[in-house]
Amino acid sequence: xxxxxxxxxxxxxxxxxxxxxHSGHDPRNIRREALAxxxxxxxxxxxxxxxxNGGKKWLKKNPFIRSWHSQAAxxxxxxxxxxxxxxAPAANVCxxxxxxxxSTSLSYALLSARYPELKDxxxxxxxxxxxxxxxxxxxxxxxxxxxxxxxxxxxxxARLVSVYREFFEKQNAQFIYEDYLxxxxxxxxxxxxxxxxxELIPDRLKDQHLRPQHCFLNFYERNKVxxxxxxxxxxxxxxxxxxxxxxxxxxxxxxxxxxxxxHYYDRxxxxxxxNIYKDDVARFGYASAYDExxxxxx
Numbered sequence: 001x002x003x004x005x006x007x008x009x010x011x012x013x014x015x016x017x018x019x020x021x022h023s024g025h026d027p028r029n030i031r032r033e034a035l036a037x038x039x040x041x042x043x044x045x046x047x048x049x050x051x052x053n054g055g056k057k058w059l060k061k062n063p064f065i066r067s068w069h070s071q072a073a074x075x076x077x078x079x080x081x082x083x084x085x086x087x088a089p090a091a092n093v094c095x096x097x098x099x100x101x102x103s104t105s106l107s108y109a110l111l112s113a114r115y116p117e118l119k120d121x122x123x124x125x126x127x128x129x130x131x132x133x134x135x136x137x138x139x140x141x142x143x144x145x146x147x148x149x150x151x152x153x154x155x156x157x158a159r160l161v162s163v164y165r166e167f168f169e170k171q172n173a174q175f176i177y178e179d180y181l182x183x184x185x186x187x188x189x190x191x192x193x194x195x196x197x198x199e200l201i202p203d204r205l206k207d208q209h210l211r212p213q214h215c216f217l218n219f220y221e222r223n224k225v226x227x228x229x230x231x232x233x234x235x236x237x238x239x240x241x242x243x244x245x246x247x248x249x250x251x252x253x254x255x256x257x258x259x260x261x262x263h264y265y266d267r268x269x270x271x272x273x274x275n276i277y278k279d280d281v282a283r284f285g286y287a288s289a290y291d292e293x294x295x296x297x298x
Contacts, residue, residue: 010200018182022067025178031130038131041115070179078204082138083219087147088113091245094144096151097136098216099209100159100166101232102249106152107132109247140223148245149220150228152238153213153284156277157270157293160198161261163209164191180207191264195272213280229284267297 035042085094088110095110097103104125111131112118123131137144154162167176168187177185184197203212220227230238242249265273270293274281281290 006200007202010202013184013197013200014182017186018184020064020067020182022063022070023178023183024063027174027176030174031133034127034130035134038118038121038127041111041118041131042134067179067182071182074180075205081219081222083136083140084216085137085144085149086110086114086132086135087137087144088245088247089143089147090114091247092147093245093247094137094147094149096149096216096220096227097132098151098153098213100162101152101154101213102238103132103152104128105249105251109242109249111135113247140225145225148228149225150230150241151213151216152230152232153280154232155286155289156213156280157265157273157286157289158261159213160195160210160273160277161191161264164194164264165259167209168194177207181205192266192269195269195276199272199276212277214283231284262293262296265293265297270294270297 083096085096086107087094091110091113093110093113095106097107108123108128111128114135168189168191175187177183177187181201185194189197198206198210201210203215206212217227228241230241232238239249270290274290274294281287
């Protein structure tokens with residue numbers, strides 16, 4: 001599927017099944033409330049999240065204009081060339097954040113190294129992630145360039161199922177895709193239909209949980225910053241790296257029930273997911289995982 005018809009199919013999907021009225025849900029309000037007691041752990045140049053209307057009350061009153069405004073803001077941000085790393089100066093390390101690959105645990109380790117008093121607070125995974133988001137570094141200072149950069153990647157087939165289970169299957173969980181791309185990723189979608197719609201979305205416009213993992217490295221490659229790649233499945237390497245830098249890794253967001261991600265796949269979904277994430281499969285050494293699941297469904 002080349003890029004031109006894919007974009008046309010995406011536009012057709014939005015027109016036929018999208019919703020052009022904003023839900024009224026504002027995740028920035030949730031972030032602001034969650035971070036209220038953690039203001040001391042914000043960077044000096046950071047600002048507490050404002051509402052999604054940028055303070056424009058008239059925008060909030062019109063759900064249709066608000067919807068188009070939020071989509072335009074998302075697209076504008078998606079095309080910005082920026083980094084996404086947490087910096088712990090004392091440990092001389094920077095973590096390039098990759099959602100759904102132990103990112104909550106890794107973010108907490110980096111944040112705790114930067115802000116030792118953070119360990120006095122009992123934090124939920126949600127608060128950790130909000131705090132990590134606002135502490136993400138988008139540029140590179142001279143001191144940061146001297147640090148060791150790393151990230152953790154995950155089997156793309158398992159990572160996508162993890163996203164689906166957390167945001168689509170959990171009944172009481174906040175649905176973060178309510179207004180994403182005019183709501184084309186509906187909560188009631190089956191995994192197969194979810195994948196079909198995801199296949200139409202260009203990588204640049206994919207949400208951070210859905211974006212191919214190699215995309216998070218583009219900024220650092222352009223700036224000639226080497227990033228060590230660790231694989232989630234090789235926990236001994238991650239633990240050794242963290243210990244070498246004096247960092248402690250705690251577990252968050254562990255699955256309540258054991259499951260086999262491969263049971264979500266059939267021939268068509270394996271083909272589609274491979275097409276979406278084939279660069280991740282090749283770059284990060286997941287060819288054997290692809291062969292295994294392909295043979296299983298056949």
